[in-house]
Amino acid sequence: MPSLGVAILPIVFTLGILALQLFYYGDFTPHIPLALGLAFTGLLGVLRGQTWMDIRAGVFHVIHVSMPSLAVLIVVGMLIGVWIGAGTVPTLIYYGLTLLSPAVFLPAAMVLCSVVSVSLGTSWGTVGTIGLALMGIGAGFGIPPVWTAGAVVSGSFFGDKISPLSDTTNLAPAVTGTTVFDHIRNMLPTTVPAMLIALLIYAGAGYLLMQNGQTSFEDINLITTQLNQDFRLGLVPLLPALLVLVLAVTKKPPLPALFSGVLAGGAVAILYQGAGLHDVFALAQDGYEKTTGVEQIDSLLNSGGMQSMMWTISLMLIALGFGGALERTGCLESIINAIVARVKSFAAVQISAIGASFTTNMVAGDPYISIALPGRMFAPLYRGMGYSTLNLSRALEEGGTMMSPLIPWNAGGAFVISALGLGVLDGNLRDLMYIPLSFACWLSPLIGCIYALTGLFSPRASEDERGRWDAENHEVLDLGDTALGSATQETEAAETGAETVAEDVGSRQRPH
Numbered sequence: 001m002p003s004l005g006v007a008i009l010p011i012v013f014t015l016g017i018l019a020l021q022l023f024y025y026g027d028f029t030p031h032i033p034l035a036l037g038l039a040f041t042g043l044l045g046v047l048r049g050q051t052w053m054d055i056r057a058g059v060f061h062v063i064h065v066s067m068p069s070l071a072v073l074i075v076v077g078m079l080i081g082v083w084i085g086a087g088t089v090p091t092l093i094y095y096g097l098t099l100l101s102p103a104v105f106l107p108a109a110m111v112l113c114s115v116v117s118v119s120l121g122t123s124w125g126t127v128g129t130i131g132l133a134l135m136g137i138g139a140g141f142g143i144p145p146v147w148t149a150g151a152v153v154s155g156s157f158f159g160d161k162i163s164p165l166s167d168t169t170n171l172a173p174a175v176t177g178t179t180v181f182d183h184i185r186n187m188l189p190t191t192v193p194a195m196l197i198a199l200l201i202y203a204g205a206g207y208l209l210m211q212n213g214q215t216s217f218e219d220i221n222l223i224t225t226q227l228n229q230d231f232r233l234g235l236v237p238l239l240p241a242l243l244v245l246v247l248a249v250t251k252k253p254p255l256p257a258l259f260s261g262v263l264a265g266g267a268v269a270i271l272y273q274g275a276g277l278h279d280v281f282a283l284a285q286d287g288y289e290k291t292t293g294v295e296q297i298d299s300l301l302n303s304g305g306m307q308s309m310m311w312t313i314s315l316m317l318i319a320l321g322f323g324g325a326l327e328r329t330g331c332l333e334s335i336i337n338a339i340v341a342r343v344k345s346f347a348a349v350q351i352s353a354i355g356a357s358f359t360t361n362m363v364a365g366d367p368y369i370s371i372a373l374p375g376r377m378f379a380p381l382y383r384g385m386g387y388s389t390l391n392l393s394r395a396l397e398e399g400g401t402m403m404s405p406l407i408p409w410n411a412g413g414a415f416v417i418s419a420l421g422l423g424v425l426d427g428n429l430r431d432l433m434y435i436p437l438s439f440a441c442w443l444s445p446l447i448g449c450i451y452a453l454t455g456l457f458s459p460r461a462s463e464d465e466r467g468r469w470d471a472e473n474h475e476v477l478d479l480g481d482t483a484l485g486s487a488t489q490e491t492e493a494a495e496t497g498a499e500t501v502a503e504d505v506g507s508r509q510r511p512h
Contacts, residue, residue, distance in 0.1 A: 002334050004338045010037055010329075013040050017037065018030055028408065031315055034319050038318065038321050038325050058327055059321040068167070074306055076309070077128075077305055078259075079265065081303075082284050083240060083261070085269045085288050086266070086272070088237045088238060088240050091237040096134070097137055097140045097223060107202040107206065109137075109202075110151040110154050110195075110198060110199060110202055111199070117157070117158065117163065118159040120165070120257070121160070122166065123157045123405070127415065129244075139299075140224075145420075145421075147202075150438045150439065161187065168367060171368065171372065172393040176375050176379050177469070178388075183394070226292050226294045237268055239264060240264035266280040269283065284306060311414075312415050316411045316414065320364075320411075323364025332363075332373055339355075346458065347452045347453050349387075350452035354398050354448055357370045360374060361399065367401055370399065370400035374399075375392065380476055381477050383469055384477035386461055388461045395445075398444050403442070408435075417431075
């Protein structure tokens with residue numbers, strides 16, 4: 001295990017190169033800085049006596065575990081292109097502009113994405129389909145894209161956090177030794193207030209934007225007229241979206257459900273829009289391309305296709321490799337161990353778990369590592385203090401799942417930027433303002449920290465949970481009375497055992 005000073009070297013090096021690329025050169029392409037960080041970490045491991053083959057195995061293991069997410073990216077890229085050609089996305093934009101009021105659009109967008117994401121169990125699928133349509137509606141209303149993106153991200157990742165179909169919602173309790181539905185119930189005290197506060201902010205922002213004259217009804221009429229000319233609208237183009245929702249509600253796996261949407265969209269494009277079979281292949285491969293003369297439509301609908309995701313996929317592969325190298329060389333474990341050794345109160349442990357999950361998310365670029373690694377490291381500490389590991393599983397979701405889309409080089413952030421057509425990749429760094437405007441994502445961990453400091457909604461371990469620790473032979477880190485303090489002395493856990501938490505986390509994951 002490297003010392004703390006050695007462990008942070010590759011992280012400091014990589015963040016320094018990222019800062020140089022982003023702020024000095026103004027170039028948002030984090031691939032090469034992350035690749036250099038991967039090389040630096042590998043070299044550090046070799047100098048400390050590890051073999052390159054061992055480090056490579058760690059790199060490829062993390063990539064292998066995340067392959068379902070890469071598969072979802074490919075299918076979502078195909079889905080976007082085919083659904084635009086089938087008229088599904090244009091129909092959603094048309095009816096959104098016709099039926100919604102600009103004043104209620106932002107809160108309605110967040111709620112709609114929440115419902116769809118809970119149903120699908122995938123934030124990425126929601127962002128790439130319904131989220132894309134909402135970006136078009138927002139553009140028609142004259143709402144700044146960063147506001148729409150913030151509402152879409154807030155709603156979409158709420159569903160990924162709370163849906164029993166989501167991979168991260170299943171991963172967090174698996175790592176910490178709790179049950180899925182207990183985990184979901186324990187997340188409600190932070191999730192519900194964060195969503196309600198975000199809803200109020202979006203409602204106020206929508207009202208102010210309308211009062212300031214941001215909405216141009218001439219633009220709305222121009223967009224709806226052009227959509228009517230270019231596509232056959234109506235209920236038929238909505239059938240692919242309905243099919244995906246039905247498959248999700250009936251608990252079919254997300255990846256086959258999304259691909260069924262691709263096939264259904266292709267059928268609608270051929271039978272209803274008059275496209276040829278080769279046209280559908282082109283939509284799935286390269287996306288939709290057409291010049292209408294209406295800038296809002298062209299900038300939004302000329303997107304999608306499998307190839308549109310390759311920038312994000314290449315970034316994910318490098319970021320995952322960097323995270324795998326950090327994990328295999330022991331750097332991440334050394335940093336988290338240093339944190340664990342210094343925390344003595346429950347509040348400090350809970351806040352440190354949220355921070356460790358977020359930091360791992362930031363340096364490793366992968367939400368799975370940010371849940372799995374801190375979960376394994378912190379769980380014995382919670383048991384030793386007599387607190388339920390439900391507190392830990394909630395902390396992992398807050399620092400891992402919810403913060404993932406707010407880190408641009410993370411898998412979640414890179415996908416959001418690409419799928420929603422934000423101009424960050426073209427050097428428009430102002431579009432990174434979607435990060436602070438994704439209120440629900442950062443309010444949730446903030447509320448979690450407040451609960452940790454006040455002791456609210458911080459359950460102690462029940463007798464049933466203690467029994468599971470014994471039965472499943474979970475490790476308990478006995479800190480002693482001096483570490484626990486008078487508040488926790490009566491619930492001190494004396495049991496010890498061998499750690500068996502989530503030996504193969506990847507085998508339990510479903511597509512993100």
